[in-house]
Amino acid sequence: MTSNLKTSYGNYIERNCTVSITLDKRTSRKDVKVYPLSVRFTISRKRWYHHVGGSYSEKDFSEICNVQTSRSPKFEIKRQWISILGEYSDMLARLNVGHELSLELIRNAITGNGLVSNVNFLTAWQEVIDNLKKEDRYGTAESYQCGLNSFKKILGEDNIKGFKIDKELLSEWNEGMLNGVKRGRKRIGKISDTTRGIYLRVCRVIWNECIRRGYMLNVEYPFSNKRGRDTISIPRGATRKGEFLNVDKMTQLYDLFMEKDYPEQWPCDVTPNVHFSLGLFLAQYLCNGFNLADEAFLTYDDYYYSTGGKAFRFKRKKTTERSEDGAEVIIPIIEPLQNIINDIGAKPEKGALVFPEILKGAETTEEKHRRIQQENQNVRKRLHMICKDIFGWEERISGTWARHSFATNLRNAGVDMQYISESMGHSTQKTVTQLYLSSYPLNKQFEYNSRLLRLEDEPTIDDIPNMTKEQMQALLIKMMSNK
Incomplete structure (x- = not known):
């Protein structure tokens, strides 16, 4: 029976x-x-x-x-x-939609504990980092790695069990990043709100990836910035509106580069390095505010020769990583930019790098990333020497200031916002090149980018009686074009 x-x-x-x-x-x-x-x-x-x-x-x-x-x-x-x-x-x-299932995956999803002890939230995080490196996204992988290091440092690696990552545990980590945690006599782990926001956003990506893979199901979502909810709020990055140098200060930096009037007390091996980093920073500013990675890979390409050496064309590296088409940008080579290239750049050779000293012959993607990272640190450190020792400025300049200064100074000069957006590689419905060639011919780009520096003294009302007819006509045209 x-x-x-x-x-x-x-x-x-x-x-x-x-x-x-x-x-x-x-x-x-x-x-x-x-x-x-x-x-x-x-x-x-x-x-x-x-x-x-x-x-x-x-x-x-x-x-x-x-x-x-x-x-x-x-x-x-x-x-x-x-x-x-x-x-x-x-x-x-x-x-795990689109893939086969496993008993390990199912048990993780239901209990939070896997059949294999070495599979957990930390290993899933590390796997995402390894995949980013395989895609040659070393900058992003580094942010993810720093976030993982903070997670393990504050919570303790031995305290992370399987996929039992709840709101209380994440709140403990968030609190540790905010105020630090005591280890012996020291308090460690405290970081800025901007960095804390980056790490929390990274953790949110890992959390969602674990949900997608089925490691964590039927768990309460811990992140939200809505008021009144008992959740973890991710701080927004600090505003960067004040992180720019006006045209006058940028002009002072350019004049210093051209005159090479550096302090005599600086060691002889320091001055050339500071001069090189200053040139890179100014080139970033004059090249539509692109970043050092773009500067490192800028070449004397076909477009450079087709314009008779008057313009560069490149695709923003940051945007190219996120979209198939990228964002193509045209850079007019105004006279100050050409002077910088003549000083610290390479001589024109088809297909060659404009600033080869940034990469210093690095071959692998990882080596190139490290060189760019190092040069970014050099620019930051050496520009601080210039600001403090020569001009007595309080600003602590980094490469991002070049981008913010480009946008702010052109906006303050009355340049079309559409031009500023396109010249910085922001996404548009059309390709940037199409818009440039139709809406902003090269001579117009030269006119706009020439406003980035003030290399000629602006005439005052007292100068008008002594002006020639041609000078007054030129002044009137300039005033009308700035409206």
């Missing part, structure tokens, strides 16, 4: 996994008559049982499976089993 009893119910199939309601009869005890009710997951003849509450004899289980009439008390139990089976079937459908 026992052989005729029904031993499972459902047998729902999702991809390579079969899920059913059954009794877990795996026990070494004798004379056992009732067994725990379980959801059984089967993949390639391997099984994992998840107990869902309640115990039944084999006879009762079979009768509940076979009951048909709703008037039977056992039908309500069967209805509950159907609901349980539906919940786990829906879970499997959402789990």
Whole structure:
């Protein structure tokens, strides 16, 4: 009679996994008559049982499976089993969509604990970092690695168990980044709000990736910036409106570069390096505010020669990583930019780098990233020497100031916002090159970018009586074009 009893119910199939309601009869005890009710997951003849509450004899289980009439008390139990089976079937459908399932994945999704002890939230984070490196996105990978280091430093690597990453644990990390944590006599882990925001956004990406892979299901989402919610708020980056140098200060830096009037007390091996970094910074400013990675890969390409050496064309590296088309930008080579290239750049040679000293012959993508990172640090450190020792300025300049200064100074000079946006490589419905060639011919670009420096003294009202007719006409044209 026992052989005729029904031993499972459902047998729902999702991809390579079969899920059913059954009794877990795996026990070494004798004379056992009732067994725990379980959801059984089967993949390639391997099984994992998840107990869902309640115990039944084999006879009762079979009768509940076979009951048909709703008037039977056992039908309500069967209805509950159907609901349980539906919940786990829906879970499997959402789990690791587009890929096969595994018992490890299923157990992680349900319990937060894997069958393999070395698979956890930290290893998932590290896997994302490794994939970014394989895609040659070393800058992004570095941010993710720093975030992971902070996570482990503040919470303690041994305290991270499986995928049990809840709001309380993340709040502890957030608090540690905000105020630091005490380790012995020292307080460590405290960082700026801007960096804290970056790390929290990185963690949010890892969290969502773990949800996508099915490592974490039916867990409360911990991030939100909406007021009144008991969640983790990700701080916005500090405003950078004040991080720019006006035209007068940029002109002072350019004059210093051209005159090379550096302090005599500086060591002889320091001055050439400071001069080189100043030139790179000024070139970033005059090249539409591009970053040092763009500067490192700028070449004397076909476009440079087709314009008779009057313009560069390049695709922003930062945008190219995120889109297939990238953002193509045209840079007019105004006279000050040409002077900088003549001093610290390479001589024109088709296909050659304009500023090869940035990469210093680095061959692999990782080596190039390190060289660019090092040169960014050099620019920051050496520009601080110039500001402090020569001009007595309080500003602590970095490469990003070149971009902000380009946009702000052209805006203050009355230049079209459309031109500023396009020249900086912001996305548009058309390609940037199409808009340049139609809306902003090269002579117009020269006119606009020439406003980045003030190399001629502006005439005052006292100068007007002594002006020639041609000078007054030129002044009137300039005033009309600035409206």
